[in-house]
Amino acid sequence: MDDRGYANPEALVSVEELSAILGSPELAVIDITKYLPNEDKDGFAEYRRAHIPGARYLDIDAVADRSTPLPHMLPPPAEFAAAMESLGISNATRVVFYDQKGMSSAARGWWMMRAFGHDRAAVLDGGLPAWIAAGHPTEAGEPPPAAASAYAPAFRPWLVKDIRAVLGNVAEPHAVLVDARPAARFRGEAPEPRPGMRGGRVPGSTNLPHLTLLQANATFRPAAELRALLKEAGVDGSRPAIASCGSGVTACAIAFAAHLVGLPDIAVYDGSWTEWGGRDDTPVVTG
Template identity: 45%
Template sequence: MIEADRSRWFVTTEWLAAHLDAPDVVVVDASWYLPTMNRDGAAEYAAAHIPGAVHFDLDKVKDETNPLPHMLPSPEAFASAVRKLGIGDGMRIVVYDGIGLFSAPRVWWTFRVFGARDVCILEGGFPKWRAEGRPVSDEAVVRQPRHFTARMDHGMVRDVEDVKRALASGSAQVVDARPADRFRGEAPEPRPGLSSGHMPGALNVPFAAIVADGKLRSPESLAETFAAAGVDPARPVITTCGSGVSAAILWLALESMGHNRLGLYDGSWTEWASRDDTEIVSGPA
């Protein structure tokens, strides 16, 4: 693994404040929460958001034909959704969320899957923006529709069969972002009816272990955390989690460390644990 420039994927609150009115910059509120968090991303956006920001709803911009939560939509559906948000080709997209660094990486990753070349994350997110006393707005934002050319990079996405093959052959490491107690099968899943536990051979790097104050931890801390979990930086990685959201945090961390042989299991544990042709084990990795 080579060292990467993590600033490639982040902008600071200072930078955004200085470029908020730039015509080629669009700010995206990507706030989304687990059911157990008892928070509503759309309602919070309506109450207060960074001035000019549009709201990207993971539960609406999705594959409507798939019963699994917020699975990637088709390129055509994605392009239609972001055009209506006023996001077009050649724009710089800055994504943030209401926790700091939780759902923003999933939306950042989604834009990249569909070909956005200049998309980054607000470091520290909305909590840092507000803590610094920067302006917020409750005004509805309507931008002029823009043309967005969506070309899906299938190499960034993995399905259940890809994960099965990786686990059976060892061709890639499967790294799970869920909390350790859920991974070990000691705590329930937030979605009713799903068993906890993990895929046989999967490794566990809880996303909370690599995030602090809405930011990724230092490169040294990230390297130590992944190494302690048994992740080999020289081998490919498939990231996974509960429903494909926090898996993108692992992706972000690994890519910031220079890892570029990555895939994300879109169905994640929600799909794996709901099938009758997959194996679930308990205990530590």
């Protein structure tokens, strides 16, 4: 446990810590930025303009399950392994994920690695804004091809939930379902960023907007504050928990926060509201 009270501090890397190890052959730094459909920005284009030196880009819409129209669903293990090898990542690599907004999609990378059995994954605290604010350099363009590597995934199915599991939990609640969307979207009072979605929430779910886990500079709050926020949302380790959001990205920040403070693993409903709110046969609560 470190001075911030984190039970698993190695999962959260400061910009100073990353700067000290940048360039290490056993390290991979990955920009995993994903902008919402209504943000009118392209993560890869922004990456090419400025990124942490040596970082590579992982497009979660490309490294995804192609058998479903749902966005960036977790890919099959073989496809994930191929993507890791294309990035020069092996099972021994320490991987640090960051995003351009501070902390929006970085935890998705951490969760994807965890789901495929890779525990040497971390998130850059504060992301690219914190890196730049600390005076560290960036570079433009794309890096040279990655060195050859071999990656063998070990899938952990308990970290991923589908719509059947969530429907079952509505019928017979046993797990806490925590929604990471902003409160107004959770209540059905603000439109979803994707067209065609109903507003509202899954019956019985609680709300923990992912931004409340962060300080003003997009770094994670100290452990005591995270534990209090998680407990208020019903996540205290006494019951299983499932995190949800708009499309399975910011939900991973809840799973990450729980890991940071030493709570049991939280599963992620990968289809999240894009799947649930995009159908007309799922129950919805508003208000």
